Amino acid sequence: MEFKISKEFIQEIEGLIAEKNEREILRRLEDIHFADIAELMNELDGEDAGYLFRIIESEISSEILLELDEEVREKILNNLSAKEIAEELDEMDTDDAVDIIAELSEEMKDEVISELEDFEHAKDIVELLRYDEDTAGGLMAKEYIQVNENWNVLTCIQEIRKQAENVSRVHSIYVVDDEDRLKGRLSLKDLITSSTTTQVKEIYIPKVDFVKVDTEDTEVARIMQKYDLEAIPVVDETGRLVGRITIDDIVDVIKDEADRDYQMAAGISLDVEADDSIWELTKARLPWLLLALIGSFIAVNISEGFSDAMDKYQTLFFFTPLVAAMAGNVGVQSSAIVVQGLANNSLSGSLWKRLGKEMLLALLNSTVLAVLLLLATHFIMGTSYEISSTIVLALVTVMILASLIGTFIPIMLDKNGIDPAIATGPFITTSNDIFGILIYFTIAKMILGF
Amino acid sequence: MEFKISKEFIQEIEGLIAEKNEREILRRLEDIHFADIAELMNELDGEDAGYLFRIIESEISSEILLELDEEVREKILNNLSAKEIAEELDEMDTDDAVDIIAELSEEMKDEVISELEDFEHAKDIVELLRYDEDTAGGLMAKEYIQVNENWNVLTCIQEIRKQAENVSRVHSIYVVDDEDRLKGRLSLKDLITSSTTTQVKEIYIPKVDFVKVDTEDTEVARIMQKYDLEAIPVVDETGRLVGRITIDDIVDVIKDEADRDYQMAAGISLDVEADDSIWELTKARLPWLLLALIGSFIAVNISEGFSDAMDKYQTLFFFTPLVAAMAGNVGVQSSAIVVQGLANNSLSGSLWKRLGKEMLLALLNSTVLAVLLLLATHFIMGTSYEISSTIVLALVTVMILASLIGTFIPIMLDKNGIDPAIATGPFITTSNDIFGILIYFTIAKMILGF
CATH class of the missing domain: 1.10.357.20 (SLC41 divalent cation transporters, integral membrane domain)
Structure with missing residues (x-):
């Protein structure tokens, strides 16, 4: 398995972009992971990257957008209309969409939000924008699966099928009461090994680790590492389930913290990279x-x-x-x-x-x-x-x-x-x-x- | 939710250990996460920690063993017989068991392995011990779920139920051919949303990221981060599926690498901690x-x-x-x-x-x-x-x-x-x-x- 984009491949694509050979470019990129396409785009000049971005279908381009280097992303976003950016965001998970919106100018922000098609999605994004970046609220996404303690396994499975359409990774199923207060969790494994008539109340695990919306991100990282968690639910001040944080977001927090400490030790006071101006x-x-x-x-x-x-x-x-x-x-x-x-x-x-x-x-x-x-x-x-x-x-x-x-x-x-x-x-x-x-x-x- | 062990609580437990009040100690520890019990044991003196370890049931004590500080663990292992250590290992996932065995002396190693009860488990551990610590082989575990491309969904679900007993976290289901060569994957979500008569061949995703047994651990970390993976299968030289690496092991690799770079920058040449001798x-x-x-x-x-x-x-x-x-x-x-x-x-x-x-x-x-x-x-x-x-x-x-x-x-x-x-x-x-x-x-x- 080859994980790297070669120099020859970059030159080939540059050649095809010069010829505006859209069909051939798409054929070449067909089997390539979006993270690799992002890496390729980081190496292209601004105009070529912009051209490539426009010809790729939005399901993949939204993934690419998230993986790009910040300055390449900035250039591409600057060339998109509010409507076009909104289309990209419609494809993203709420937490990722919020990260992109945070990089936009104030006026652009409002315009983009008003252009979002899916109203539920827009509502979730607006809610997430309220939280401080460095807290659990700023890390969490609204994509998670929740079931009511009063449902049975059959209803659960039907509901999960519905909810799962929006959730790319199902870690656990959170159980809430009628007021949406977090009560516990149901593991997927337990669910598929139980009979369909069982009540959620009878089989859910009432012990569940959680954090509050205002818990600091580094504290969330420590908790998830210590208790070896791959996802953790987030509750608000009244104990209502409002979001979920997954381990991949935490990996970034850990990496960033370590990088920051390293830079401080080397006498670099802001979070910079070798490629910054x-x-x-x-x-x-x-x-x-x-x-x-x-x-x-x-x-x-x-x-x-x-x-x-x-x-x-x-x-x-x-x-x-x-x-x-x-x-x-x-x-x-x-x-x-x-x-x-x-x-x-x-x-x-x-x-x-x-x-x-x-x-x-x-x-x-x-x-x-x-x-x-x-x-x-x-x-x-x-x-x-x-x-x-x-x-x-x-x-x-x-x-x-x-x-x-x-x-x-x-x-x-x-x-x-x-x-x-x-x-x-x-x-x-x-x-x-x-x-x-x-x-x-x-x-x-x-x-x-x- | 309280994630920390208080000083008062430590003193209370010390008092109860002095009285050898086993029942009361177990009652107090009942609702406490094993990672917190490990933290408590790190603070106790060697003898008290050993006493506590012995009275805790082996399902939890094996988890605690993995979370302890290295020198506390060493003390506890030194006081256990080969048979007792083997009992702890029988409760662990293969990759964790291998990490513990690696800390034992050469003679103790062989003795412990011969005392393992579950023959399959022992065979897996012996296989894993062969790989270099800093490679994918050294990181992977034998606990994963694999299905044959020729099975149907019903057979799959039955097999998964069986296999899932040994797997604490099901990430994806790997699909292999009759020679155990990795062909692709089935996501749990896809499985529960398909009809029972469907053939695996028809629904599996033939694209799957993987690494080889000899890929370096830092490279595995980079791949998993880049492609945002929570688990990655490991294949041997002939393409046969031999193990699986999960993101929590990668978090440790990333953390260790960052810590090591930081220490090098500060003029510390070995991986040490403040509490070392x-x-x-x-x-x-x-x-x-x-x-x-x-x-x-x-x-x-x-x-x-x-x-x-x-x-x-x-x-x-x-x-x-x-x-x-x-x-x-x-x-x-x-x-x-x-x-x-x-x-x-x-x-x-x-x-x-x-x-x-x-x-x-x-x-x-x-x-x-x-x-x-x-x-x-x-x-x-x-x-x-x-x-x-x-x-x-x-x-x-x-x-x-x-x-x-x-x-x-x-x-x-x-x-x-x-x-x-x-x-x-x-x-x-x-x-x-x-x-x-x-x-x-x-x-x-x-x-x-x-």
Whole structure:
């Protein structure tokens, strides 16, 4: 099974588009998955992609639209009328339709909604648009199967057949009372193995995991992962069933969260991709660089404050980048482990115990490095033992403190409801730079007495 | 709905364990999800956890075993006989059983397998143990539903009822020929909406996505994400259906991959958690720190090579940590974006185009920072314009080169089949340290002529 679109294939299609050979293009794309067609369109130039999009039937083009890169999608949507966009949305599940609408301009939004043909579908979409993107309400879809506890299996199956037309994946069948309040679930397996006259009341499973519309998306992801769920129903404030979230949406949430943490650790403050514009990338990268520059500038001024010692102890100044770098490295290591532990909910034990462990770890690591550095400085650079030992003693102190700060700050931020991921990368590196150099020269001054 | 185990509840259970009040403990745990019981056991001390594990019935205890933290599980397994472990495995799906067996010692493995009661189950487990952990074969389970293309719907439903007893989640029904070769699939929805006399041949969907047993796990994850699949069948070299992978296993693969990349970027070389032992954490952290130390030591020696300039141009030496830090920061930003783009398969366009863009971006960012630094050095530190402009000119050059290196190295590694994630964090920071300082002093020497 071939999952990738080859360069040759792209060129072939480009050739056919140039000839406007609609029939041949459709024949070539017949057996190709819509996700692959989307990948193909991402590689084409805007006009070619637009042409291709128009000749593909709407059942498939709506699927393609969802898979496209954002900027390609934007171009295509810009060339469609409100009516044409509405036709695409009519083919989509409500949650996907809402995602597309969210990308439109305000006027276009209203126009598109008024053009939707299926009134029920339009009503569902308008309801979903009300919820915050980052909550269960923003993730859920209105496509799910619900049965009344008072029905029997035969009625159930008839109803399910009807409802299933709109639901591409049946995970479980939710059971509600006459007020639509969630009571439990019926698994498909149970349903096909029960006799047709059985009452739903008798066979449904009254235990069912659910989330509320205002539960945060990352919390929904954690719950679904922990309880190994492939779908979870969503209820409103009064316990009425209002939607369903499936695992594929959660995969995106998990991936996005991990990507965001990774970018934060690398000093990228907005959610950007390599293919974004230079302007977008600058907005995401310059703020951190500026912060790092200010921090480093402070560190420079601190070392300048010790310039009296320069005549006598030149070597000390050669070592400032090393001390700053090691403070930064050890701080990033410590904070990364804590941030990941917090994200995975796997951090146990008290703060003091954790700091104690981190201190021991830093002491162990820095002692090994200190011995090596002591030998290297003395034998390779010919530095006096007095200065060498000053440098390594300062290094050990700085590394221990850097790792404590790297552990402490993310935990504190998390306790105060702030995303601990901001405390990684340049932030930790820079703050450790400053106090690393300060401590280094202070210790040197105490020992060498300048 | 309460998803968390409270501190009070843990203490209550600890009290009941001390009293050995088995009946009351079981009553308290009755309505609690196994994933929550596992979380509770992670918090208990080893002996209490072992006691709790023994009094819980095996249907639930086997589920708990899978959810426990690795070190808690290890303790519990160490206290069980081969026969007891086999009893737990008999309750598990084959893929989960294999994961547990993989954690046992070699002799224990064989003993446990010989104690398995269900021969079919044992045979499946032994087969799965043969596959590499990081491939589709290592991820798949033998629990799936398959029907022969020559059966009719009635036979199908009877067979499915039988097979479904061992399958906790029915995603799709796979259709095979008489040689067990995968032909297509039947969706449950299609099945319940067809008449009982219809032949499978007539209604099955001949298009089905699949992977081979030796496909890499990250590739399986990418395929399932791209095609939005909740389960994918696995075939062997001859096209025979041999297993099935479900999305929940893929969620773990995606999470693990993201976590690993994040740790690499933070200079942690092994897959560790905050709660691992100091020895494990040292093994994961010390190698990078050592590499960083060596790199920084080289940088120190480079700056020492320019010590002649120290009398006249002291200020230059105060700025080495700043230049090194900015080279590191910009390098990490560039490499992180590339690594993420590679991981998400979203990197398009040629290498040269990418390097050109990165250069423009670095030029833009560094010019903004250079102007600010020029003003700050001159007005705050009173540095002469000659030296200030030398420093900022060097900074711009270093930042541009650092970002090119940060872009180039991961792409090159990836092209040569090496995980590009190793080129992030300390690796980039350190190599940028070295050549950053080298370029800095070289430019300074050229301009100032020392």
